[in-house]
Amino acid sequence: MANTPPRPSRAAFWLLGLSLLLGSATSAADERVLERVLFEPVGEATAVVVExxxxxxxxGHFPQHEGKLLELKLLPRPGAMPNTVDEDTLxxxxxxxxxxxxVRYQRVAPSVANVTLRFAKTVSFRVAQGTDPRRLTVIVDTAADAQSSPTAGDISPAAANLLPPRYAIVLSSARQPPTAAAIQTVPLADTYKVYVSSLPINGTTWYRLRMGFFYTPKEAERALAQLRPQYPxxxxxxxxxxEREEAATWALNTGVDFSPGQAQAPKEPAPVALQDKTAMLMEEARQAMIAGDYPKxxxxxxxVLDSADLNAHPDALEYLGVARDRNGQFAHAKAEYEKYLRLYPDGPGATRVKQRLTGLLTAEAPEKQKLAGAQPKNEAPARWDYYGGFSQFYRRQEDTVDGVGSFVSDNSINSDLNFTARRRSTRQDMSAQISANNRYSFDDDPASxxxxxxxxxxxxxxxxxxSARLGRQTHSADGVGGRFDGLLASYRLTDKMKVKVVAGYPVNLSEVERVDTSRxxxxxxxxxxxxxxxxxxxxxxxxxxVDGITDRRAAGTEFRYFDxxxxxxxxxxxxxxxNELNQATLVGNWIxxxxxxxxxVADYRYAPFLTTSNALIGQQAESIEELLQTFxxxxxxxxxxxxxxxxxxxTVSGSLPLTTDLLxxxxxxxxxxxxxxxxxxxxxxxGTGMEYFYAAQLIWNNLxxxxxxxxxxxxxxxxxxxxxxxxSFSSRFTTGKWRINPRFLVEWQTRDNGVERTVYRPELKSEYQISRDFRLEFDAxxxxxxxxxxxQDTEQSGYYVYAGYVFNF
Incomplete structure (x- = not known):
């Protein structure tokens, strides 16, 4: 057996832990990847947050800007927890x-996974990279969606009652500003506006040559096709x-009619350099709002409000109120909203500001009544939102082997429930969630x-x-690698520091039906x-x-850089x-x-994760307590x-858009x-020695x-x-209320012992959408x-049938 180095005392360890202000626990078997889906307002847009x-x-993601399907490519970070889940849906x-x-998760390879967002109609979107690797954020342009036509946003610039155009083309990005001659030679300059913006990155200012403005991504893509030869x-x-008011000014000057209240007459334009600086500040503020960094x-x-660019003041003042509101500075937010209505009573955000101000006053009134000793009257309760889904599927799988016969490996009904309740008030967000599965087998004992x-x-x-969360939950940070029963709580000491404590019992779903207190x-x-x-x-x-002895005692760090x-x-x-390095992982991504x-991705770790419980592997004993009777x-x-x-x-991965529809x-x-x-x-x-895995995919949209x-x-x-x-081949397309997903795979295996194996696997999955909330599914x-x-030559065959319904509420 390997020699074990001397272990430090518990007191020494906790002195180290307190000096770090800590966190970590062993991973447990997990059978879900998608935790929950939330909607968060981001200005006029809405963020879809997938936890x-x-x-x-x-x-990377595909397609780039709009569609009914958005597919995000993900690289699971190694060692965080056992990734045994092939598919998951919320x-x-x-x-x-x-x-x-x-939202659907699918593992397409050991080191690659896809998350697909499916919409009821074509939407415009943007994927926002954040610093939290456990959250995917997609910004959906709900304002643009509200004014899009049924023909997927193919709007004529001469149409009436439109919002200002919301899209532009970035022609080039460089450390030096483009020359006047370069600007003058841009194709389509007589039709669209050509301008320059600037953005600091890592202390270096990048200058972007841009063309605008376009009402929909499709209109922009058509112009982009003509610009590609000169700007690949x-x-x-x-x-x-x-840029929005500049876009509105451009639209007014080109003869586009706006409905009342959607755009104001333009003020005297600010100098170009000042506009570029303002645009940079507004973009930084927007990114901070998306990341939840409201003080920033x-x-x-x-x-922006201190600048001389008066055109940018209305938007900056409105969103300053929103930022203070979300930061808990309700009196300041109220003052900003009231100031906006005094200065811009007919401004483009006046309706939204009035609604937000009314919400603040409604929440504030009961508090004043309590301070005055009066009972609140007609108090409007904070809003509760309830949503989730319930599904039931029958699954049958039968296999046949030459010389052995046929046998049924699965004959069951699977029922899944997901339910989320969320209460949002001016001071707190509260939520509760339950996710459970029941499998009833017609052949096994016990059946359920x-x-x-x-x-x-x-x-x-x-x-x-x-913040605090109590119950059965999944956490993959702070050294905690999976599902556990317990408490996770945090307290923010300063704008730059938050302390968290976590405690509980790891959960192995395949082994226990109750809270396991042995670990x-x-x-x-x-x-x-x-x-x-x-x-x-x-x-x-x-x-x-575990069973009274140390299972794991560790310290470590995570760091994240985002630009x-x-x-x-x-x-x-x-x-x-x-005294062992359990895991060291480095992940880098560039777009x-x-x-x-x-x-x-570079990864070095123990597999399985080093814990004392690993001593049970290969032993007849079922617990450490039982193993202590022998060793x-x-x-x-x-x-x-x-x-x-x-x-x-x-692992090295990459993607390259060949066209707007081909990746x-x-x-x-x-x-x-x-x-x-x-x-x-x-x-x-x-050991395995060095092993090599190569993969390539051609993803074709609108084929x-x-x-x-x-x-x-x-x-x-x-x-x-x-x-x-x-x-392999896979396609997903929609015709009417049907969604069809044919798949085909062929695999050739040659083993070192001379055995050769060939596998063919055709599959067909179909869905029939009866309504937005109810659909039928069939998979065979x-x-x-x-x-x-x-x-000898051995033949083995099998089939499966999977049929049921999904009800979302």
Whole structure:
């Protein structure tokens, strides 16, 4: 057995933990990736926030700007938790400003996953990268959607009653401003406005040559096609808040009629340099609002109001009120809203400001009555929102093997429930969530198996001063790697520092039907940031016990760097009980001007994650308590080390838009899993050596019809046991109320022992949308596998049928 180094005392460890202001716990088996879906207002748009149970790196999306389907490519961050989930689905809130039907997760390869947002109609969107790797944020342009026509936003610029145009084309981006001659030679300059904006990145000012303005992404894409020969890296972007009035002025000057109240007569334009500076400040403020950094947004909006660019003042004043409102500065927010209505009574945001001011006054009245000793009268309760989904599916799977016969491997009904209740007031957000599954088997005994994935209640103060969540939940930060029953609480000490405590019992859904108290953990951590507008840090420490002895005692850190078009994530976990580096991971992502992406993941860790409980692997004992009857505690620690192999891997992935409808994506992974020695009656397991995995995908949008997505895939694996090649095809398209998803896969395997295996797998999934909230689903597939070795040729075949309904509410 391996020699175990001396372990530091518990007192020394906790001195280290308190100096770090801590957090971490061991991972547990998990069977959900999507946690919940929320809508958050962002100015005139709406943010669709998808919360994940584990951190993932955003690696691109397709299509770029609009559609009924939005597919995001993700790289699961290694070692966060066991990624055994192939598919997961959550319904969108039934009521809300965004026509979101559902969100679906699908693991398409060991190191690549897709999250697809499905909308009831074509919407314009933008993916917002944030600093939290457990949240996906998509900004849906609900204002533009409200004024779009049924023909997917193909609006004529001469149409009446339109909002100002909201899109522009970024022609080039450089460290030096374009020359006057370069501006004069831009094609279509006689039809559209050509201008220059600036944006500081890492202390360097980048100058962007832009063309505007366009009412819809389609109109912009048509112009972009004509500009591509001269500007191959150009792309379409939403105009900034500061550009909106300039867009309105341009539209008025070109003869477009606006409905009353939608646009004001333009003021005297500010100098170009001042407009560029204002645009930069408004963009920084908008990004801060999206990230929830309201103090920073307040600073930027205040700077805009201090500037001489009067055209930008109305928007800045309105959103300054919103930022103060969300930051809990209700008296200041009330003053900003009242000032807006005095200065701009007919302004474009007057209606919204009146509604927000009314909401503040309504919430404020009961508080004044309480202070005066009076009972509140006609108090309007804070609004509760309820949404979720219920589904039931029958699944049957039958397999046939030559010389053995047929057998049914699955004959069951699966029922799933997701329910979220959310209460939002001027001071607090409260929510409760339950997610559960029941599988009733017609053949197994016991017939019924119920699993509770999530059951918690939480409260968050609106300015993020404090928060708490109690119950069964999933957390993949602060050293906690999965689902647990317990408490997670935080308290913000300053704008740049938050302290968190976590305690509970890890959950293994496959083993327990109640709270398992044999393992318990407690941790403390601190979040520091954002520093220099780019960096966030987390320091943590944790201790976990199993059957009275130490299971895990660790300290570590996370860091995140985020800038326009690039992000970096790092994670280090060191077990001070074993004096071993448990995990070190570095993830980098880059998005270029032409929307191409590059991702790199470097990972070094123990697999499985190093805990004393690993000593049970291969043993007949079912608990550490039982194992202590045979081995000493020191011997059990040595067994745990022997059962934990070292794993290292590097993944490089990328994507390149070939056209507006065609995307090429690929990834390469090189990995090695170390061996484990024989000990404690468990045989040695040899390592894999270096293994190589290559994959490529061609993603084609609108190939067979509007808003369809077709994927052609190739994958090759060079493993220690043999080689494998796979070709796949998948398409998703809609016709009327039907959504059809045909899939086909063929795989060729050649093993080092001379065995050859060929697999064919056609599949068809279909959905019939009876209403927005109710649909029928049918999924069927057939697999044929032919195995050839030195003595015989064996045929194996099987089929599955999966049919049921989904009801969202």
């Amino acid at each position: 994940l149970s584990q951190p993932m790196s955003y690696a 319904p969108g809130p039934a009521q809300g400003p965004v026509p979101l039907i559902d 890296g150009a792309w379409v972007a939403l105009v900034s808040d500061a 947004a307040i600073q930027y909006y205040t700077r 198996d119920t699993r509770l994935y999530t059951l918690y209640a939480d409260v968050t103060e609106r300015s993020d001063k404090y 318990e953990f407690v941790g403390i951590s601190t979040d520091i940031g954002t520093l220099a507008n780019r960096w966030d840090f987390n320091l943590f420490a944790i201790e976990q016990h 326009e078009g690039q992000s970096l994530f790092g994670y280090v976990d060191y077990d001070v009980d074993y 270029f001007a032409n929307n191409a992406t590059l991702g790199v 000493t505690e020191e011997e059990i620690h040595e067994l745990a080390l022997d059962r934990s192999a070292r794993y290292q891997a590097v 090429l994506a690929g990834d390469l992974t090189v990995s090695e899993l170390g061996d484990t020695p024989a000990s404690g009656g468990v045989e040695a397991i040899p 067979f019809g509007a808003s369809d997505v077709t994927i052609f895939g190739l994958r090759f694996s060079d493993m220690s046991t043999g080689d494998s090649s796979r070709a 597939g057939y697999e044929n596998a032919s195995t050839l070795d030195a003595t």
